[in-house]
Amino acid sequence: MKSMNFFSSTFKLGILGGGQLGKMLLYDTRKFDIYTTVLDASEEAPCKLACNEFHLGNLMDYDAVYNFGKQVDVLTFEIENVNTKALEALEKEGVKVYPTSKTLRIIQNKATQKLFYRDHNIPTANFSRFAYASEILDAVHNGGLTFPFVWKSAQFGYDGNGVKIIRTEADLKDLPNVECIAEDMVPFKNELAVIVARNPEGEVATYPVVEMEFHPEANQVEYVICPARIDEQVAKKATEVALKVSKAFNHIGLLAVEMFQTQDDAILVNEVAPRPHNSGHHTIESSYTSQFEQHLRAILNLPLGKTDSQVGGIMVNLVGAEGHTGNVVYQHIEDIMKLPGVTPHIYGKKQTRPFRKMGHVTIVNKDLNTARHIAEQVKNTIKVISE
């Protein structure tokens, strides 16, 4: 195996995007003493602190990405909204772009992504693609589509934006008239995720299946739980599906595969992210190899790290409380730090607003039920409010 010679005095790793994921990735670049350079549009990017070089530029701008990429040996990204044409040009000129522009281009567009699953015989919810949202109504009238269904914008949806449940014609009224899909609603038992790592050599490793536990009323993910409390056969099937997706993409780096476990225990792929992912944050504390170290190992063509868990891990997202906008205060953070195996990760955003993602908390314990109990205490104790 020939890894990138990242110890050489001229080696540069480029990271597109300077957000929280990039910041956590940068910690692990220090472990290996990798020279890093980051491109982001904001002077306030969290990555600015821990990289060797920081460049200002719009990630969707061809010239910004191309000129930045020309200066590095390996280029990766911590966010999907990146100019893929620039990545293609860089690949042609010998820059190692991992994940590749091809993987990213398919994933960037939800319609293309879904068609990719269909073409590769990967189980996913039924859907129809529309070039414009205005075509949906015709399909409904023709009987080609029946309520309810899930509308998803094909491009640039993020964290719930660009997704809407459509129950009546009235719900269609305010949709932006863009390329989109209409997807069957899947009544699922569990939402699961598997992170697959793969290096250019083709070595593959999968993390244990995690489970997203939803709030029974709010229908929001409250806890990411590792390992998922599911039947071993279901876990095996989910892992196999994730590996099939990884193989179809021929991807390099991390691929987080989000899946539904249906009422009859079928596994349907929901969507994927070609980067470190929220569903893997617990690995920092609970795994032999954190997802960030693993991403680095993969894109640098190093041997992959052991993906087993040392102990059970649960992640709770820290989001801004409703009714609070302004300078952030982490109320009762000391109380949660008294609980055993609890580590807060504060993202450093100075302003909170309702539901803004401000950090996460990891809870680890040899006994997963104990961890789940402590996670609930954490959730009920800490509040992200304004001054």
Added chain:
Amino acid sequence: MKSMNFFSSTFKLGILGGGQLGKMLLYDTRKFDIYTTVLDASEEAPCKLACNEFHLGNLMDYDAVYNFGKQVDVLTFEIENVNTKALEALEKEGVKVYPTSKTLRIIQNKATQKLFYRDHNIPTANFSRFAYASEILDAVHNGGLTFPFVWKSAQFGYDGNGVKIIRTEADLKDLPNVECIAEDMVPFKNELAVIVARNPEGEVATYPVVEMEFHPEANQVEYVICPARIDEQVAKKATEVALKVSKAFNHIGLLAVEMFQTQDDAILVNEVAPRPHNSGHHTIESSYTSQFEQHLRAILNLPLGKTDSQVGGIMVNLVGAEGHTGNVVYQHIEDIMKLPGVTPHIYGKKQTRPFRKMGHVTIVNKDLNTARHIAEQVKNTIKVISE
């Protein structure tokens, strides 16, 4: 409990020393989004990358330390060679200096440190103090001292410098004529260490006892092993002694207590370090709470983290190979990264020389014997050489 309000927009944590320990400490300040400022004499200090502010200055210089300290709320250090008079002045003016100047002043001088143990009834090897090395010969001639013994310079010894085994009068010849001690040689079974954490509130936590395994011929520490493979009663006694030392110092932050287990299972304190320590590096991968996070929790008066091990941990120091001076190459690093549970930490020094400390490698495994076996493979595989 009232912790430091480290989330406030004006809070500043000052770190004296910008070396490797500071660098590892800085990673964990990012977790809590703490604003950091570092003072170091070198433009090349490893900390420069990850702190918010970096200031150039000599740590032994009163004005440099005082002026730096005046700008922070909490001041800590990652190295003992610091101007304590400046720390005292800062304490008087309300800066929280943790560990305190008093603790540091006692530890800085090995004679004072040994006298402190004697005064506090803490078991330690017998010794005599001399204002000048030239007085030692008189003591030998008077029969007050007999060969062999260990000579230690009272001040500024570091990593084996300022320590010499004296077997004959001839060995005395080249000693620097400074304050020193002559200490009984202790034929020990094991060298052990316990890291104690203590916050201003008085909350105390101890990490499991670790063992330094020596090379049978070279008499150099090869492995730090956690937990130590010793009798439970001995571990209990070592922990009790470490707690007694911690209490005597009334210290705040981390205190690494190095001890000898004698042939008849007595515990003698060798020396202490009031900071994150080589004997705790394995905690990054193997413990619920890394020693660096724990140091921050302690000095910020936060609740201390759980100190149990998740799995067995072993640390191997990476030092420059003999016969190699120049641009460093980490030969076979990829081979050790293939082994399960192995993480290299590269310190980023560009030049190697024989025995220079260039990094460390952690090996974690549920089974400590397996970890020990893998650690030996690591030791025999990776070589720190020059180009």
